[in-house]
Amino acid sequence: xxxxxxxIGGSGVKAALVDTDKGELLSDKIRFQTxxxxxxxxxxxxxxxxxxxxxxxxxxxxxxxxxxVKKNKVYSAxxxxxxxxxxxxxxxxxxxxNLECRAINDADAAGLSEINLNNKIPKKGTVMIITVGTGxxxxxxxxxxxxxxxxxxxxxxxxxxxxxxxxxLARKKLNLTWKEWAARFxxxxxYIELLVxxxxxxFGGGISKYFHEFESDxxxxxxxxxxxxxxxxGIIGAAFSVT
Ligand code: BGC
Numbered sequence: 001x002x003x004x005x006x007x008i009g010g011s012g013v014k015a016a017l018v019d020t021d022k023g024e025l026l027s028d029k030i031r032f033q034t035x036x037x038x039x040x041x042x043x044x045x046x047x048x049x050x051x052x053x054x055x056x057x058x059x060x061x062x063x064x065x066x067x068x069v070k071k072n073k074v075y076s077a078x079x080x081x082x083x084x085x086x087x088x089x090x091x092x093x094x095x096x097x098n099l100e101c102r103a104i105n106d107a108d109a110a111g112l113s114e115i116n117l118n119n120k121i122p123k124k125g126t127v128m129i130i131t132v133g134t135g136x137x138x139x140x141x142x143x144x145x146x147x148x149x150x151x152x153x154x155x156x157x158x159x160x161x162x163x164x165x166x167x168x169l170a171r172k173k174l175n176l177t178w179k180e181w182a183a184r185f186x187x188x189x190x191y192i193e194l195l196v197x198x199x200x201x202x203f204g205g206g207i208s209k210y211f212h213e214f215e216s217d218x219x220x221x222x223x224x225x226x227x228x229x230x231x232x233x234g235i236i237g238a239a240f241s242v243t
Contacts, residue, residue: 002026005239006051006063007106010034010079010134010169011206013043015051016232018062018239023117025232030054038080040087044096052097061101062238063089064109066135068149072103078154078163079134102242106234107137108148110204110227113237115141118228121200128198129227131205131234136163136188140196152192162188168207178210182217189220198222204233 005018011034017026032050035042051057065084068075072090077083093101104112111129114121121127124143131137136153139146153163164170166188171181189201201220203211204227211226218224227233 001243002059003239003242004051004055004057004059004061005235005237006047006061007109007234007238008034008043008063008065008080009106009206009234010038010066013046013050014231014235015047016235017055017057018236020239020243023113023236023240025236027055029232029235034080039083040081040092044092048097052099058099060242061093061099062109062240062242063093063101063103064106064234064238065089065103066106066137068151069103069105070149072101074103076151078161100242104238104241105137105139105149106238107131107139107150107204108146109235109237109241110137110233111139111141111146111202111237112240113229113233114202114204114227115144115146116240117236118202118225120225120228121202125199126196127200127202128192128196129202129204130192132166132168132185132203132208133206133231134167134169136167137205138192140198152195155191155195157188157191162191168205171207178214179217182214185214186217186219189218189224193221200225202227204231206231
Protein backbone atom coordinates (compact mmCIF):
# COMPACT_ATOMS: atom_id res chain seq x y z
CA UNK A 1 0.00 0.00 0.00
CA UNK A 2 1.15 3.55 -0.65
CA UNK A 3 0.83 5.82 2.38
CA UNK A 4 2.04 9.34 3.16
CA UNK A 5 4.15 9.03 6.31
CA UNK A 6 4.63 12.20 8.37
CA UNK A 7 6.94 12.65 11.34
CA ILE A 8 6.22 15.80 13.36
CA GLY A 9 9.27 16.73 15.44
CA GLY A 10 10.41 19.51 17.73
CA SER A 11 12.84 20.87 15.12
CA GLY A 12 11.58 19.56 11.79
CA VAL A 13 8.47 18.09 10.18
CA LYS A 14 9.39 15.35 7.72
CA ALA A 15 7.40 13.30 5.22
CA ALA A 16 7.70 10.85 2.36
CA LEU A 17 5.55 8.43 0.44
CA VAL A 18 6.02 4.94 1.83
CA ASP A 19 5.51 1.54 0.26
CA THR A 20 4.22 -0.31 3.33
CA ASP A 21 4.57 -3.74 1.68
CA LYS A 22 8.29 -3.27 1.14
CA GLY A 23 8.87 -0.84 4.03
CA GLU A 24 10.66 1.59 1.73
CA LEU A 25 10.42 5.26 0.88
CA LEU A 26 8.89 5.84 -2.55
CA SER A 27 9.75 9.51 -2.72
CA ASP A 28 12.48 11.81 -1.50
CA LYS A 29 12.06 12.93 2.07
CA ILE A 30 10.58 16.42 2.31
CA ARG A 31 11.19 18.55 5.38
CA PHE A 32 10.19 21.91 6.71
CA GLN A 33 11.45 23.50 9.87
CA THR A 34 9.07 23.32 12.83
CA UNK A 35 7.75 26.89 13.05
CA UNK A 36 8.58 28.77 16.23
CA UNK A 37 6.29 27.49 19.00
CA UNK A 38 5.03 24.79 16.58
CA UNK A 39 1.32 25.53 16.97
CA UNK A 40 -1.16 23.11 15.36
CA UNK A 41 -2.28 25.83 12.92
CA UNK A 42 1.24 26.59 11.70
CA UNK A 43 2.16 22.93 11.39
CA UNK A 44 -1.04 22.00 9.56
CA UNK A 45 -0.46 24.94 7.20
CA UNK A 46 3.07 23.65 6.59
CA UNK A 47 1.77 20.12 5.97
CA UNK A 48 -0.77 21.52 3.49
CA UNK A 49 1.70 23.39 1.30
CA UNK A 50 4.87 21.32 1.71
CA UNK A 51 3.42 17.81 1.63
CA UNK A 52 -0.21 17.49 0.53
CA UNK A 53 -0.15 20.09 -2.25
CA UNK A 54 3.44 19.40 -3.27
CA UNK A 55 2.81 15.66 -3.66
CA UNK A 56 -0.82 16.16 -4.81
CA UNK A 57 -1.65 13.54 -2.20
CA UNK A 58 -5.17 12.21 -1.78
CA UNK A 59 -4.55 8.84 -0.15
CA UNK A 60 -4.12 7.72 3.45
CA UNK A 61 -1.77 9.38 5.94
CA UNK A 62 0.12 8.05 8.96
CA UNK A 63 1.38 10.67 11.39
CA UNK A 64 3.91 10.40 14.22
CA UNK A 65 3.64 13.05 16.93
CA UNK A 66 6.16 13.93 19.71
CA UNK A 67 3.84 13.37 22.67
CA UNK A 68 1.34 10.92 24.14
CA VAL A 69 -1.28 9.99 21.53
CA LYS A 70 -4.27 7.84 22.36
CA LYS A 71 -6.92 7.07 19.73
CA ASN A 72 -5.42 9.82 17.53
CA LYS A 73 -5.78 12.44 20.26
CA VAL A 74 -2.81 14.28 21.76
CA TYR A 75 -2.35 14.16 25.54
CA SER A 76 1.08 15.73 26.02
CA ALA A 77 3.40 18.08 24.17
CA UNK A 78 6.79 18.63 25.80
CA UNK A 79 8.82 20.00 22.90
CA UNK A 80 6.08 21.59 20.86
CA UNK A 81 3.24 24.04 21.49
CA UNK A 82 0.89 23.07 24.34
CA UNK A 83 -1.95 24.05 21.99
CA UNK A 84 -1.62 20.50 20.61
CA UNK A 85 -3.02 19.00 23.79
CA UNK A 86 -6.55 17.82 23.09
CA UNK A 87 -6.17 17.97 19.29
CA UNK A 88 -7.54 14.93 17.49
CA UNK A 89 -5.09 14.63 14.58
CA UNK A 90 -7.30 12.22 12.65
CA UNK A 91 -10.24 14.62 12.80
CA UNK A 92 -8.03 17.54 11.73
CA UNK A 93 -6.85 15.67 8.63
CA UNK A 94 -10.41 14.78 7.79
CA UNK A 95 -11.78 18.30 8.26
CA UNK A 96 -8.88 20.19 6.71
CA UNK A 97 -7.83 17.88 3.86
CA ASN A 98 -10.60 15.30 3.65
CA LEU A 99 -7.92 12.64 4.17
CA GLU A 100 -7.98 9.53 6.32
CA CYS A 101 -5.19 9.57 8.91
CA ARG A 102 -3.95 7.59 11.89
CA ALA A 103 -1.74 9.28 14.47
CA ILE A 104 0.56 7.65 17.02
CA ASN A 105 3.50 8.66 19.21
CA ASP A 106 6.67 9.29 17.17
CA ALA A 107 8.87 6.83 19.08
CA ASP A 108 6.17 4.16 18.82
CA ALA A 109 6.19 4.81 15.06
CA ALA A 110 9.98 4.44 14.86
CA GLY A 111 9.71 1.24 16.88
CA LEU A 112 7.04 -0.22 14.58
CA SER A 113 9.30 0.33 11.61
CA GLU A 114 12.32 -1.25 13.30
CA ILE A 115 10.44 -4.25 14.71
CA ASN A 116 9.11 -5.02 11.25
CA LEU A 117 12.21 -4.32 9.18
CA ASN A 118 15.35 -4.75 11.26
CA ASN A 119 16.39 -8.40 11.12
CA LYS A 120 18.96 -7.85 13.89
CA ILE A 121 16.10 -7.54 16.40
CA PRO A 122 15.12 -10.83 18.06
CA LYS A 123 11.48 -11.86 17.70
CA LYS A 124 11.20 -12.70 21.41
CA GLY A 125 12.05 -10.69 24.50
CA THR A 126 12.02 -7.02 25.43
CA VAL A 127 13.17 -4.51 22.84
CA MET A 128 13.52 -0.85 23.62
CA ILE A 129 13.74 1.80 20.92
CA ILE A 130 15.21 5.14 21.97
CA THR A 131 15.01 8.05 19.54
CA VAL A 132 17.44 10.83 20.27
CA GLY A 133 16.59 14.26 18.92
CA THR A 134 15.07 17.37 20.45
CA GLY A 135 13.67 15.02 23.10
CA UNK A 136 14.23 11.40 24.07
CA UNK A 137 11.53 9.16 22.61
CA UNK A 138 11.12 5.64 23.95
CA UNK A 139 9.08 2.64 22.90
CA UNK A 140 8.98 -0.90 24.22
CA UNK A 141 8.06 -4.09 22.39
CA UNK A 142 7.55 -7.32 24.28
CA UNK A 143 7.68 -10.42 22.05
CA UNK A 144 7.03 -8.09 19.11
CA UNK A 145 4.04 -6.37 20.70
CA UNK A 146 4.07 -2.64 21.37
CA UNK A 147 3.37 -1.23 24.83
CA UNK A 148 2.27 2.24 23.65
CA UNK A 149 3.17 5.67 25.00
CA UNK A 150 6.13 4.79 27.19
CA UNK A 151 7.52 8.18 28.27
CA UNK A 152 10.96 7.34 29.63
CA UNK A 153 12.38 10.57 28.23
CA UNK A 154 10.65 12.18 31.20
CA UNK A 155 12.25 10.09 33.92
CA UNK A 156 13.85 12.41 36.43
CA UNK A 157 17.64 12.81 36.31
CA UNK A 158 19.47 15.39 38.37
CA UNK A 159 16.20 17.12 39.26
CA UNK A 160 14.95 17.56 35.69
CA UNK A 161 13.78 15.45 32.74
CA UNK A 162 16.23 12.87 31.42
CA UNK A 163 15.82 14.41 27.97
CA UNK A 164 17.12 17.73 29.29
CA UNK A 165 20.27 15.84 30.29
CA UNK A 166 20.89 13.41 27.45
CA UNK A 167 19.03 14.45 24.28
CA UNK A 168 20.70 15.77 21.16
CA LEU A 169 19.38 19.22 22.05
CA ALA A 170 21.24 19.00 25.38
CA ARG A 171 24.40 17.96 23.51
CA LYS A 172 24.10 20.94 21.18
CA LYS A 173 23.18 23.47 23.87
CA LEU A 174 26.14 22.49 26.05
CA ASN A 175 28.45 21.97 23.08
CA LEU A 176 29.38 18.50 24.35
CA THR A 177 31.85 16.29 22.50
CA TRP A 178 30.50 12.89 21.37
CA LYS A 179 32.43 11.32 24.23
CA GLU A 180 30.95 13.66 26.83
CA TRP A 181 27.48 13.20 25.49
CA ALA A 182 27.88 9.39 25.28
CA ALA A 183 28.84 9.36 28.99
CA ARG A 184 25.56 11.12 29.80
CA PHE A 185 23.58 8.82 27.54
CA UNK A 186 25.21 5.78 29.15
CA UNK A 187 24.01 7.01 32.55
CA UNK A 188 20.53 7.25 31.08
CA UNK A 189 20.76 3.71 29.70
CA UNK A 190 21.90 2.48 33.10
CA TYR A 191 18.77 4.00 34.63
CA ILE A 192 16.54 2.43 31.94
CA GLU A 193 18.18 -0.94 32.52
CA LEU A 194 17.36 -0.79 36.22
CA LEU A 195 13.70 -0.41 35.29
CA VAL A 196 13.20 -2.57 32.20
CA UNK A 197 16.12 -4.95 31.45
CA UNK A 198 15.76 -4.87 27.67
CA UNK A 199 17.41 -7.59 25.57
CA UNK A 200 18.27 -5.10 22.86
CA UNK A 201 18.22 -1.31 22.60
CA UNK A 202 17.68 0.19 19.16
CA PHE A 203 19.17 3.65 18.75
CA GLY A 204 17.16 5.93 16.46
CA GLY A 205 16.31 9.57 15.87
CA GLY A 206 18.17 12.52 14.42
CA ILE A 207 21.67 11.55 15.53
CA SER A 208 21.49 7.85 14.72
CA LYS A 209 23.28 8.69 11.47
CA TYR A 210 26.35 9.48 13.60
CA PHE A 211 26.11 6.22 15.57
CA HIS A 212 29.65 5.20 14.53
CA GLU A 213 31.00 8.36 16.24
CA PHE A 214 29.92 7.33 19.75
CA GLU A 215 29.13 3.61 19.55
CA SER A 216 32.33 2.58 21.32
CA ASP A 217 31.66 5.02 24.19
CA UNK A 218 28.19 3.69 25.00
CA UNK A 219 28.07 1.49 28.09
CA UNK A 220 25.21 -0.93 28.63
CA UNK A 221 24.39 -4.45 29.78
CA UNK A 222 22.64 -5.26 26.53
CA UNK A 223 23.36 -4.92 22.85
CA UNK A 224 22.75 -1.46 21.36
CA UNK A 225 22.20 -1.38 17.62
CA UNK A 226 21.48 1.56 15.31
CA UNK A 227 18.02 1.84 13.75
CA UNK A 228 18.09 0.20 10.31
CA UNK A 229 16.33 3.14 8.76
CA UNK A 230 18.00 5.69 11.00
CA UNK A 231 15.83 8.80 11.26
CA UNK A 232 13.47 7.60 8.49
CA UNK A 233 12.04 4.99 10.85
CA GLY A 234 9.57 7.55 12.20
CA ILE A 235 8.13 8.20 8.74
CA ILE A 236 8.01 4.54 7.75
CA GLY A 237 6.48 3.44 11.07
CA ALA A 238 3.85 6.19 10.92
CA ALA A 239 2.83 4.77 7.54
CA PHE A 240 2.82 1.21 8.95
CA SER A 241 0.43 2.28 11.69
CA VAL A 242 -2.27 2.85 9.06
CA THR A 243 -2.19 -0.68 7.66
C1 BGC B 1 7.79 13.29 24.35
C2 BGC B 1 7.64 11.91 23.75
C3 BGC B 1 8.35 11.85 22.41
C4 BGC B 1 9.79 12.29 22.55
C5 BGC B 1 10.52 12.34 21.22
C6 BGC B 1 9.26 13.64 24.43
O1 BGC B 1 9.42 14.92 24.97
O2 BGC B 1 7.20 13.37 25.62
O3 BGC B 1 6.28 11.59 23.61
O4 BGC B 1 8.29 10.55 21.92
O5 BGC B 1 9.86 13.58 23.13
O6 BGC B 1 9.93 13.22 20.34
